[in-house]
Amino acid sequence: MRPTQDDRIPTVDLQTDRAHPARVYDYLLGGKTNFAADRVAGDLIVEEWPGSLASARASRAVMHRMARRLAETHGIRQFLDVGTGIPTEPNLHEIAQRVDPAARVVYVDNDPIVLAHARALLTSTPQGRTAYIDCDLRDPEKLLADGALHGTLDLDRPVALTLINIVHFLSDEAVQPLVARLLDALPAGSFLALTAGTADSAPEQAEVASRRYREAGIENHLRTRAGVERFFAGLELDDPGVALINRWHPELDDGPRLADHEVMAYAGLARKP
Ligand SMILES: C[S@@+](CC[C@H](N)C(=O)[O-])C[C@H]1O[C@@H](n2cnc3c(N)ncnc32)[C@H](O)[C@@H]1O
Structure with a gap:
């Protein structure tokens, strides 16, 4: 199952009768790629933590600002x-x-549900x-050897x-060498843009979210600011350094201004010298 063009995207059992984390996230973002079971699960999360909607949208919005x-x-x-993630x-x-x-983007995910929706990402x-x-x-x-990456x-440029919102699925020991390996394959002048979950700003909510993931059998790791800064060792951090996502260039969009306790992630952008 490794499509590079939309006519090669295989059929996947979407399992629409049960909630899927990526579709629940899509629902919280206000997306359209979700089904009744996802919306029920999403509503339960919002009931327990009404701020989860704003927090999820803030997590997505910082990706937009970083890309800009x-x-x-x-x-x-x-x-x-x-x-x-699911196209949104x-x-x-x-x-x-x-x-x-003329900008070019290679998307990568390991989730078959995302793969099933990948056609919406091929609208260049x-x-x-x-x-x-x-x-x-x-x-x-495997990623670095993929023909679609090089194509x-x-x-060399x-x-x-x-x-964005992925490293919390992996421990530092697991993920740091992976990021280093990928950056190693990129030339000077390349950038690393990363967001990472934290309990620094909203310890109780972060604990609830982390526990819910664990209960669903999904490994997750929250990081302190210093822990997130480690990803950028040896790189030139862009202004304003590693900051809570609500404080990372908020002027680049006109979305709602959230307080620190309403977000649960840091963002950082850095240039490879
Ligand atoms: C919370 S979503 C974030 C989506 C998007 N980056 C955003 O911020 O809106 C995390 C995504 O990372 C993917 N993911 C998790 N672990 C992964 C891994 N080891 N390799 C590739 N993708 C992974 C999941 O399938 C999911 O689609």
């Missing part, structure tokens, strides 16, 4: 987005291609290009590696 800053301020035209408009390529229609402008690779972050060699991005 990368394209507008840093001139990045190539993106490698690992942990893409605007997707990363739509943001980047608003700045330059004619001048640009997008591809979807069904791959696991834990297998960077879409020129790895700067690339932004975007890891």
Whole structure:
């Protein structure tokens, strides 16, 4: 199951009778790719923690701002987005291609449900290009050898590696070498854009969310600011450094202004020297 063009996307059992984490997230984001079971699960989360809607939307909105800053301020035209999630408009390529229609984006996820919806990610402008690779972050060699990666991005030119809301699924010991390996394959002038869950700003809510994931059998790791800064060792951190997502360039959108205790993640962007 490794499509690179939409006619190669296989049929997947969507299991619409049960809630799926990516579709529940889509529901919380106000997306359309969800079914009754997902909406019931989403409503239960909102009942227990009404702020979860705003928090989920803030997590997605910071991806939009990071893509804009990368394209507008840093001139990045190539993106490698690992942990893409279910397509939710605007997707990363739509943001980047608003700045330059020739921007190119490779999306990567390991979830068959995301794969089933990947066609919505392959809606590039004619001048640009997008591809979807069904791959696991834990297998960077497979990703780096993929023909769709090389057919879409020129790895001799700067690339932004975007890891948005994914590293909390992995421990530091597991994920740090993976990020280092991927950055190693990218040239100087490339960027790392990353968001990571934290309990620093809202300890009780973070504990509830973390427990719910664990109860569902999903490993998750919350990080302190110093823990998130470790991802950027050896890189040149962009302004304002590692910051809570509500404080990361809020001027780049006109979304709601949230207080620190309403968000549960840090964001950081850095350039490879
Ligand atoms: C919370 S969603 C984030 C989606 C999107 N980046 C966003 O911020 O809106 C996390 C995504 O990471 C994917 N993911 C989790 N672990 C992964 C892994 N080891 N390799 C690839 N994708 C992974 C999940 O399937 C899911 O689609």
